[in-house]
Amino acid sequence: METENAKTPKNDPAGQAQMRKGVLELCILCVLSEKDAYPSEIIEAMKDSKLIVVEGTLYPLLMRLKNEGRLAYEWKESTSGPPRKYYKLTPSGKELLQELYSSWNELVGSVDQIVKKYSSHIL
Template sequence: MEPDSKLVALRRGMLEPLVLASVEQQARYAGEIATALRDAGFPVQEATLYPLLNKLRREELLAHEWQESAAGPPRKYLSLTESGRAQLRDFRAYWASLTDMITTIGH
């Protein structure tokens, strides 16, 4: 069943906080981030992910470090900066307030 277009728009808006959350505990390279998102049930395509990762780096929410890979060329591992951690905290607080509104408005 294809999701409603309004739900697709909401999901699209969740990509940035989910990317930040995906590197909260450990640095990951782009392929690992995509896999983590998919494993969590969030469909993502590289054509969407890579531009967002570059944007988040430009905004200094993500930092990167090159690491050697046994499976090929070096990989760029991404991690949260302090600004990224603050942004993720803000997203979580706002999400919690939205969830609370949806839960309580009809009661």
């Protein structure tokens, strides 16, 4: 019968976008573990490590983490524009950071194992 399901994706040719899923959350919590920051600061910090994040990604993510109780924020005045929302980790947010960190390390370990096992056929 030869069914034709599972449509083919359109963009994201090298799969970068999909691989980022779940990882941005870890990175953002990481950045906030050092000091409170407002969105643009977070974007800059990520960019320094070649992880480009845009507003359309970051704002919903911060909103979600705040709704989950992982983050809190407070308004602070700015000398050059409108006031800013400074986000900070809550205790629950620190727990999540630990968990995500563990998950990430596990994943890297697993993938590395597979890649190394078959690397002779890749290179």
